[in-house]
Amino acid sequence: xxxxxxxxxxxxxxxCSGALTLVIYVMARDWWSPVVANLVALTAATLFNTEANxxxxxxxxxxRGLAHVQSAVLFAAHYALTxxxxxxxxxxxxxxxxxxxxxxxxxATLVGTVxxxxxxxxxxxxxxx
Numbered sequence: 599x600x601x602x603x604x605x606x607x608x609x610x611x612x613x614c615s616g617a618l619t620l621v622i623y624v625m626a627r628d629w630w631s632p633v634v635a636n637l638v639a640l641t642a643a644t645l646f647n648t649e650a651n652x653x654x655x656x657x658x659x660x661x662r663g664l665a666h667v668q669s670a671v672l673f674a675a676h677y678a679l680t681x682x683x684x685x686x687x688x689x690x691x692x693x694x695x696x697x698x699x700x701x702x703x704x705x706a707t708l709v710g711t712v713x714x715x716x717x718x719x720x721x722x723x724x725x726x727x
Contacts, residue, residue: 599657607655608715615647616707620700632684632699637677644673656723668722672714680706 599607619639626635648669652658658665683706687694694702 599655604655604719605715608651608718611647611650611655612711614650615643616704618646619643619707620704623700623703624696627696627699632688633681636680636684636703640673640677640680644669644676651718652723656719658723665722669718672717672722676707676710676714679710682706 619642622639622642623635626638629635630638645666648666649662652662652665680703683702684699687699687702691698
């Protein structure tokens with residue numbers, strides 16, 4: 599698959615994953631703090647995202663288990679990035695609105711997505727030479 603097709607496929611899956619993350623976050627936020635709601639939302643969305651990218655974007659025959667283990671490392675970095683953004687918002691704005699929380703979460707997610715694509719392409723789903 600060409601780089602252009604990978605970027606398009608990754609983007610479509612990313613939009614779906616992002617929407618799933620935001621929906622779960624909004625629902626979980628009624629019960630938990632921003633950091634816990636973020637963990638729940640990202641966990642669910644990452645499982646979907648990794649498998650969809652394994653099958654549709656990178657088309658790799660690599661074992662699913664290995665891809666999910668490597669993706670867990672990327673998940674930890676992405677969770678740290680988005681959680682730090684939410685915690686930073688809490689420091690700057692003591693009682694942020696849900697809309698502001700979602701804006702910060704979405705912005706941090708977009709930043710992390712670029713790095714995730716590069717690492718998925720070059721490490722997790724790298725074609726054997």
